[in-house]
Amino acid sequence: MNLQQDISIVCDNAVAASRDLVTLSTRKKNAILQAMSDEIDSRRSAIHAANEKDLEASKAAGLSAAMLDRLELTNARIDAMMEGLVNVAGLKDPVGAQISRWIRPNGLEILKIRVPIGVVAIIYESRPNVTADAAGLCFKASNAVILRGGKEAKRSNAEIVDALCAGGARKGMPANAIQLIRSTDRHAVGELVRKTGQVDMVIPRGGAGLIRAVTEQSLVPVLKHFEGICHTYIDAAANMDMALNIAENAKVQRPGVCNAMETLLVHEAVADQFLPKFAKRMATAGVEMRGDPTSRTVVPEMEKATDEDWTTEYLDLTLAVRVVPSVTAAVDHINSFGSRHTDAIVSDDVAAQKQFVRDVDSSTVCVNASTRFADGGEFGMGAEIGISTDKLHARGPMGLEELTTYKYHVAGDGQIRE
Amino acid sequence: MNLQQDISIVCDNAVAASRDLVTLSTRKKNAILQAMSDEIDSRRSAIHAANEKDLEASKAAGLSAAMLDRLELTNARIDAMMEGLVNVAGLKDPVGAQISRWIRPNGLEILKIRVPIGVVAIIYESRPNVTADAAGLCFKASNAVILRGGKEAKRSNAEIVDALCAGGARKGMPANAIQLIRSTDRHAVGELVRKTGQVDMVIPRGGAGLIRAVTEQSLVPVLKHFEGICHTYIDAAANMDMALNIAENAKVQRPGVCNAMETLLVHEAVADQFLPKFAKRMATAGVEMRGDPTSRTVVPEMEKATDEDWTTEYLDLTLAVRVVPSVTAAVDHINSFGSRHTDAIVSDDVAAQKQFVRDVDSSTVCVNASTRFADGGEFGMGAEIGISTDKLHARGPMGLEELTTYKYHVAGDGQIRE
Numbered sequence: 001m002n003l004q005q006d007i008s009i010v011c012d013n014a015v016a017a018s019r020d021l022v023t024l025s026t027r028k029k030n031a032i033l034q035a036m037s038d039e040i041d042s043r044r045s046a047i048h049a050a051n052e053k054d055l056e057a058s059k060a061a062g063l064s065a066a067m068l069d070r071l072e073l074t075n076a077r078i079d080a081m082m083e084g085l086v087n088v089a090g091l092k093d094p095v096g097a098q099i100s101r102w103i104r105p106n107g108l109e110i111l112k113i114r115v116p117i118g119v120v121a122i123i124y125e126s127r128p129n130v131t132a133d134a135a136g137l138c139f140k141a142s143n144a145v146i147l148r149g150g151k152e153a154k155r156s157n158a159e160i161v162d163a164l165c166a167g168g169a170r171k172g173m174p175a176n177a178i179q180l181i182r183s184t185d186r187h188a189v190g191e192l193v194r195k196t197g198q199v200d201m202v203i204p205r206g207g208a209g210l211i212r213a214v215t216e217q218s219l220v221p222v223l224k225h226f227e228g229i230c231h232t233y234i235d236a237a238a239n240m241d242m243a244l245n246i247a248e249n250a251k252v253q254r255p256g257v258c259n260a261m262e263t264l265l266v267h268e269a270v271a272d273q274f275l276p277k278f279a280k281r282m283a284t285a286g287v288e289m290r291g292d293p294t295s296r297t298v299v300p301e302m303e304k305a306t307d308e309d310w311t312t313e314y315l316d317l318t319l320a321v322r323v324v325p326s327v328t329a330a331v332d333h334i335n336s337f338g339s340r341h342t343d344a345i346v347s348d349d350v351a352a353q354k355q356f357v358r359d360v361d362s363s364t365v366c367v368n369a370s371t372r373f374a375d376g377g378e379f380g381m382g383a384e385i386g387i388s389t390d391k392l393h394a395r396g397p398m399g400l401e402e403l404t405t406y407k408y409h410v411a412g413d414g415q416i417r418e
Numbered sequence: 419m420n421l422q423q424d425i426s427i428v429c430d431n432a433v434a435a436s437r438d439l440v441t442l443s444t445r446k447k448n449a450i451l452q453a454m455s456d457e458i459d460s461r462r463s464a465i466h467a468a469n470e471k472d473l474e475a476s477k478a479a480g481l482s483a484a485m486l487d488r489l490e491l492t493n494a495r496i497d498a499m500m501e502g503l504v505n506v507a508g509l510k511d512p513v514g515a516q517i518s519r520w521i522r523p524n525g526l527e528i529l530k531i532r533v534p535i536g537v538v539a540i541i542y543e544s545r546p547n548v549t550a551d552a553a554g555l556c557f558k559a560s561n562a563v564i565l566r567g568g569k570e571a572k573r574s575n576a577e578i579v580d581a582l583c584a585g586g587a588r589k590g591m592p593a594n595a596i597q598l599i600r601s602t603d604r605h606a607v608g609e610l611v612r613k614t615g616q617v618d619m620v621i622p623r624g625g626a627g628l629i630r631a632v633t634e635q636s637l638v639p640v641l642k643h644f645e646g647i648c649h650t651y652i653d654a655a656a657n658m659d660m661a662l663n664i665a666e667n668a669k670v671q672r673p674g675v676c677n678a679m680e681t682l683l684v685h686e687a688v689a690d691q692f693l694p695k696f697a698k699r700m701a702t703a704g705v706e707m708r709g710d711p712t713s714r715t716v717v718p719e720m721e722k723a724t725d726e727d728w729t730t731e732y733l734d735l736t737l738a739v740r741v742v743p744s745v746t747a748a749v750d751h752i753n754s755f756g757s758r759h760t761d762a763i764v765s766d767d768v769a770a771q772k773q774f775v776r777d778v779d780s781s782t783v784c785v786n787a788s789t790r791f792a793d794g795g796e797f798g799m800g801a802e803i804g805i806s807t808d809k810l811h812a813r814g815p816m817g818l819e820e821l822t823t824y825k826y827h828v829a830g831d832g833q834i835r836e
Contacts, residue, residue, distance in 0.1 A: 019753065022776055102798065108787055110797055117809055118779065196633075200809050215614075215637055221810045222639075242832040249834035335437065357827050358440055361536065369526055369830025378835070379528055379826070380520065391535055391618050391823045392639045393810040405809045408797070409775050412787030414660040416667035417796070 003183060007191040011198040013176035014119040014144040020174035021142040022116060026093040029140060032171045033089035037082040039167025040132065043159065044078055050155035051128065058152045070126045071153055081132040081160070084383065088136040091382040094401045095142045109411040114404045116142035118200040121192055122385075123148045123214055125206035128156035134205075135164055135178045137385050141403035144177050146192065146199065150206075151184040158182060193218035201393075205386055223394060225386040227313040228258030228341035230371040233330040233356065235347030236269040242368060243346040244278055249370040250344065252285045256315045258387060259342050259364075259374040263310060263320040265330045266295065271323045275299050287317045294323040310337040327352045331359045338362060340389055342374035342396075363389065363396035421601060425609040428564055429616040431594035432537040435562040438592035440534060444511040447558060450589045451507035455500040457585025458550065461577065462496055468573035469546065476570045488544045489571055499550040499578070502801065506554040509800040512819045513560045527829040532822045534560035536618040539610055540803075541566045541632055543624035546574035552623075553582055553596045555803050559821035562595050564610065564617065568624075569602040576600060611636035619811075623804055641812060643804040645731040646676030646759035648789045651748040651774065653765030654687040660786060661764040662696055667788040668762065670703045674733045676805060677760050677782075677792040681728060681738040683748045684713065689741045693717050705735045712741035728755040745770045749777045756780060758807055760792035760814075781807065781814035 024032075040047065051073040058071055099112040120143045122134045131147055138145035149157040161180040168177065181188050193202050193214060202222045204214040215222050232250050234243045250261035266274055275298045282289055290309050291302035302321065309320040310333070324330045327345075334343050344366035345356040357365045364374040374396060376384025381399030388394045394402035442450075458465070469491040476489055517530040538561045540552045549565055556563035567575040579598040586595065599606050611620050611632060620640045622632040633640050650668050652661045668679035684692055689712070697717045700707055708727050709720035720739065727738040728751070742748045745763075752761050762784035763774040775783045782792040792814060794802025799817030806812045812820035 019777070019779075104796070104798055108791060108796075113775075219633055221808065223810075239832070245832065245834050253835050359437070361437075362825065364826040364828060366828040367830060369828050369833045370835050372835040373526060373828055373830075373833065374826070378522070378526075380522055390639065392641075395823055396826050405813055407780065408782040408792070408814050410782060410784040410787050410791055412785060412791075414657070414663065415787045415791065416663050417671050417788050417790040 003185050003187055004191060006183060007181070007188060007195070010146055010179050010181060011119070011192070011195045014146055014179060015198050017174045017176040018116065018118045018144040021144060021177055024142060024174075028172060029093065029142070030089040032168045032173045033085050033136060033140065035167040035171040036132075036136065036164045037085040037167070039163045040078065040082050040085070040160070043163045044075075047073060047078060047156065047159045047163065050159040054153055054155045061152070063152060067126055067152070071128065071156070073128055073156060077129055081129050084133050085136045088140045088383055091140065091400055093140065094404045099406055106415055107413065108415050111409040111411065112406050113409055114401070115407050117403060117405050119144045119146065119198060120403065121146045121148065121199050121202045121220070123189055123202065123204045123206075123210065125150045125210060126152055128153040128160060130205060131157045131160045131180070132164065133383070134385060135161070137383055137400060137403060139173075139177060141400050143403060144179075146179050146181065148181045148189060148192065154182070154184060189214065190217045193220050193222075196220055203385060221393070223388050223398070224390050226341075226389040227339050228260070228387070229262050229311060229313050229337065229339040230259055230341055231263045231265055231330075231334050231338060231343040232261045232371060233265040233324075233327075233334070233343070233345045234267060234270060234274055235327065235345055235349060235352050236267040237349035237352060238267075238270060238274075238346040239348055240270070240274060240277075243274060244281060246344065246346050246368070246370050247278060248281050248285070250372055251282070251287060251319055252317070253370070253372055255317055258313075259371050260315070261319065261371055262312065262314055263322065263337070265322050265324050265333060267330075268294065268323050268325050271295065271298050275321070282319065285317065287319050289319050289321050291321040292323060295321045298323075313339070327355050331356060334360050334362070341387065342366065342371045344369065344371050363387070421603050421605055422609055424601060425599070425606060425613070428597050428599060429537070429610070429613045432562040432564050432597060433616050435592045435594040436534065436536045439560040439562060439595055442560060442592075446590060447511065447560070448507040450586045450591045451503050451554060451558065453585040453589040454550075454554065454582045455503040455585070457581045458496065458500050458503070458578070461581045462493075465491060465496060465574065465577045465581070468577040472571055472573045479570070481570065485544055485570070489546065489574070491546055491574060495547055499547050502551050503554045506558045506801055509558065509818055511558065512822045517824055524833055525831065526833050529827040529829065530824050531827055532819070533825050535821060535823050537562045537564065537616060538821065539564045539566065539617050539620045539638070541607055541620065541622045541624075541628065543568045543628060544570055546571040546578060548623060549575045549578045549598070550582065551801070552803060553579070555801055555818060556821060557591075557595060559818050561821060562597075564597050564599065566599045566607060566610065572600070572602060607632065608635045611638050611640075614638055621803060639811070641806050641816070642808050644759075644807040645757050646678070646805070647680050647729060647731050647755065647757040648677055648759055649681045649683055649752050649756060649761045650679045650789060651683040651742075651745075651752070651761070651763045652685060652688060652692055653745065653763055653767060653770050654685040655767035655770060656685075656688060656692075656764040657766055658688070658692060658695075661692060662699060664762065664764050664786070664788050665696060666699050666703070668790055669700070669705060669737055670735070671788070671790055673735055676731075677789050678733070679737070679789055680730065680732055681740065681755070683740050683742050683751060685748075686712065686741050686743050689713065689716050693739070700737065703735065705737050707737050707739050709739040710741060713739045716741075731757070745773050749774060752778050752780070758809075759805065760784065760789045762787065762789050781805070
């Protein structure tokens with residue numbers, strides 16, 4: 001059978017599964033999630049063995065140490081997958097919730113009801129734990145999911161999906177609710193993302209290259225999770241101790257993630273006061289700072305920043321620094337060079353806070369708090385499928401609700417239109 | 419200057435305008451909308467003259483009578499454009515509304531706030547009144563809009579946009595908040611819909627060919643307004659008089675629109691009772707019915723339906739008819755052949771109603787009401803930009819709220835992440 005036929009069958013099966021999924025009760029879905037978790041535990045040695053083979057093949061293929069680390073399924077990571085599934089079982093079921101309701105003058109009752117999206121495709125790279133995490137969230141929101149992982153993790157992913165399906169089946173999960181594209185043919189993605197009318201949403205999770213390639217090919221709506229070029233702006237009216245703590249936290253608490261700060265903006269009125277103290281903290285933390293000419297008059301040890309620094313997501317202990325003359329200039333910098341992800345202001349001036357919140361065009365805007373809080377867990381969503389940098393459908397952290405859509409239920413007693 | 423440069427400038431201007439638009443108060447926006455309406459009135463004769471030229475050119479080019487009718491701007495249609503703008507001024511401003519708010523255990527306050535999408539592109543066909551309607555709605559939601567109308571209406575569209583901009587400018591509308599692509603080069607659309615990071619949403623309004631072409635080319639998210647293959651299902655437990663009235667209304671009250679019924683499904687238990695009476699009403703209304711074999715045993719005068727009839731949007735006095743053995747069979751027919759737009763059940767059986775509402779995968783599901791109610795006006799939205807057949811972002815009638823997105827405002831007092 002050829003690839004086109006394979007993908008067609010996968011999509012037909014997913015649509016059929018999505019029809020069955022809308023009929024499942026919350027209780028049944030939760031029992032299925034628990035059974036998936038249990039089955040992962042039962043198959044732990046098989047998962048380790050498959051992962052070992054993936055690791056060997058990847059080492060032989062010369063993958064970097066960082067890539068190998070992402071690929072590895074330690075016992076702790078298997079435990080985390082299991083806990084993740086149980087945790088999702090404990091989350092509130094978004095499906096069926098009434099979003100709003102109103103009555104029209106002709107007596108028609110209009111109900112806006114939360115419903116599953118239908119068929120969701122997740123295209124991801126090397127981390128095999130995404131397989132269980134994404135499948136669990138999509139399933140809880142009653143979506144059929146089609147998974148397409150990286151080829152280096154193919155054995156691990158297959159073993160995990162087999163466990164999820166076997167565990168789920170014991171508790172009545174519809175067939176094909178969770179499917180993995182096992183072919184490593186790189187054309188599979190292109191086929192999949194052109195199945196309009198069958199696949200309802202595509203979420204690429206991985207580097208910018210993967211996301212761009214999926215967007216270029218897709219006819220199905222894509223929810224993008226692009227990079228985070230996040231800023232912290234220290235206003236003239238900032239509390240200096242708070243500013244030092246927030247900026248340090250945003251940079252160093254976990255530099256390799258999308259909500260870490262990449263550029264620091266400082267109001268010129270407080271640059272002399274703030275930057276030398278902050279530079280000391282950064283030196284202690286091992287952070288390399290790259291500054292614009294004005295900031296380098298205050299802290300001359302800094303490297304020179306080039307224009308490229310304003311648009312670079314370092315994901316590392318590197319920080320770009322710029323002195324700005326006003327809130328407006330800070331906002332302009334962020335809207336020009338940022339990635340619409342997360343940006344923070346530290347200020348006690350309510351007018352400056354308001355302007356910043358209104359004018360910064362990003363999914364999350366923090367006032368007197370670290371950018372690191374832009375996260376589904378920190379927002380209390382329980383779990384997240386990612387952080388959307390798109391503006392449509394879902395923006396910022398995406399939890400279970402963002403894996404649903406709605407329908408209108410118009411309830412009448414014989415109304416016709418005049 | 420070449421087309422690429424032209425489109426680049428339009429997009430740069432739109433982004434700049436969108437930054438200014440977020441700062442406008444509701445009061446100012448409403449005054450601008452009123453001034454736009456007034457200016458259309460002042461320029462009525464110029465608009466008529468431009469429209470006259472478009473009509474002449476189109477007649478010479480051999481456009482159909484139906485196309486010419488759509489293109490014509492009668493005084494009544496100009497009045498309707500003016501009223502539309504004033505009506506939009508009277509609608510509640512969605513921008514800035516708090517969608518939800520909660521406090522985290524660490525004291526962080528999280529506010530989900532409604533904000534403009536940014537830059538919206540509308541690509542439409544011959545009706546020049548769409549120019550004012552779409553511009554008014556996008557503007558009220560504080561979006562910059564880029565309009566691209568059909569070439570046959572180019573003079574009318576230019577005159578209307580000139581009026582909107584001149585009227586708006588008098589009351590302080592930001593420059594380039596409303597722009598029209600005046601080039602009729604067919605490559606303009608392709609350029610426009612690839613401006614990711616500048617254009618945030620594309621709405622094609624027109625035939626399926628236009629929508630498919632835009633979707634094929636677009637890298638920007640597209641909100642599709644596809645055809646409506648709407649069904650009415652007469653259940654075994656239907657009130658017969660209500661069923662006759664609702665089905666008749668759905669078919670004949672305005673057959674040329676997307677929420678009119680195209681296929682009637684009748685439960686086999688009531689086919690003998692329902693179909694002969696209904697066929698009489700349809701004959702009186704001049705509707706041609708095309709039935710499946712079972713329905714033709716009851717009403718032999720019907721034409722034979724072919725498989726093509728189940729997927730055809732007639733937009734005319736034609737109706738496909740099928741007898742089904744169960745609610746489940748009706749749902750399967752709708753999910754297999756429908757267009758996920760609007761479908762109705764007539765039934766007094768609560769279990770059947772519930773099953774239909776849950777399992778039919780359409781944006782609007784009507785119970786004991788005509789499909790013709792799937793409409794922004796009938797829903798009380800005040801005005802609509804269209805009826806989305808997509809599942810993401812907006813589904814069903816799209817009003818002002820659906821022309822917005824949201825951002826998270828995280829308000830702290832110095833919180834950092836541990």
